[in-house]
Amino acid sequence: MTQALSPPSMLGGLRERVTEPTLQRRGVASVLVAFLVIWAVLLGYLYVQAQRIETSAPGLNRFSEDFSESLAPISDIGQVQAVMAATSQWLNARRQAEGRFPGVRLFELLDNQGRRVWASPALRDTVLPDAPRTLVAVEVGGVAHNVYEARSKRWTLRVVEPLRTDAAFLAYNGRSLLPYLVLALPIVLGAVWLSVRNGLTPLQQVARTIAQRAPDDLTPLAVHVRHRELKPLVKAIDHLLARLKQKVDRERFFVQDAAHEIRTPMAVITAQAHVLARATDAQVREEGLQHLNHAVVRASHLAQQLLLLASLDEGQRPVLQRSDVAQALRQWLAPMAHAAMVRGIELELEAPDALMAPVDLPGLGSIVGNLVDNAIRYGRTNGRVVVHLLDEGERLTLLVRDDGPGIPAAEQARVFERFWRGNNHIDVAGSGLGLSIVQQAARGMGGTAALIGGLDDRGVGFLVSVPNADFRAA
Missing domain, CATH: 1.10.287 (Helix Hairpins)
Incomplete structure (x- = not known):
């Protein structure tokens, strides 16, 4: 309809x-x-x-000279007066018809004795100054004029031209x-x-080609464009589609891996719940409760890590807070000291007494928490974990190193992959997301995270370097 x-x-x-x-x-x-x-x-x-022309008025000069020469053969006063009157009337009629110049052009004719023979009516009460072959400014009726004088054997001709104002010219x-x-x-x-x-x-x-695509089609446009100006646009769109496809694929794999990882503690919780519901023996119930609590803790930790990683993946610009980074580092390490003591690990901190800098405290806290937690979990019993904070001017550097078993060289390239835990740590509780969170948080702050050597030529270490906003502002 x-x-x-x-x-x-x-x-x-x-x-x-x-x-x-x-x-x-x-x-x-x-x-x-x-x-x-x-x-x-x-x-x-x-x-x-x-x-520029008005200062010399070549047209006026030439007209005056030619007009004066044309009057030279006339000796009769009556005849020359008639010529002056007729010429003045004709010239001013044309002037008014063209409308190019304002007012009227005035004339004065003198004989060789200097006596006025003829003058325009507007000049009868005006005495003009001598101007032999030069321009002289004069006012006639309150209006500025230029006077040019041309002489012949019998006559002296003065041509009086009104000056145009700027407004009239424009x-x-x-x-x-x-x-x-x-x-x-x-x-x-x-x-x-x-x-x-x-x-x-x-x-x-190109717009129609994009509009006709399916919503889930992130393949390149494959549009052939002949124009040079459009090629960067199509190339940029294809690049954007490739990045979106990578992100969608990464999210799909992330969801699949998350579902796989969370399935194990959920299965344990379900099984132990059945055991607790049916068990009559106190020892069996106690063991089932321990297994249930362990599974709940693992599921809770995994959920927290997933939420943290998802928030870092949103790509939002972190909010910088000017804080004492050294003091904050001590506060973050304090709750971890007990876990280190349980395994006999000596947790050491090397940092300045104070280090004021604008940083993303939540992001830096997640980096410290995951790196130190991993070092305590996977380090050797009665070993060492050293945390080192450096102010390098342009950047702030954090190093976390241990003297544990380390990571085999064949597996080091995968340490920042999500849900990767290595073959030597299957028996240690963990989500496999800690180092991914460290890398993502460092990128969010414009920094980097890298794998380095551990302590005493053994173990493993991680170096996180982030920009110092104070140094960039200076």
């Missing part, structure tokens, strides 16, 4: 389409801005050129440039619109 859109829905969709940013609109807007900039630059260029030339820009604008806009539209076609094809 097809449902018709209501008018509000149609209006909302139309409004969204109109207001939604698009690359085509962005290209059109960029062209409009470019045209405005071009218009302003051309106008500025014309203004600078006009200012207004006229701005209007004169607009028709050319408006004529070119549709052509350029059309070309930009077509180029953007054609340029987006390959990108839309």
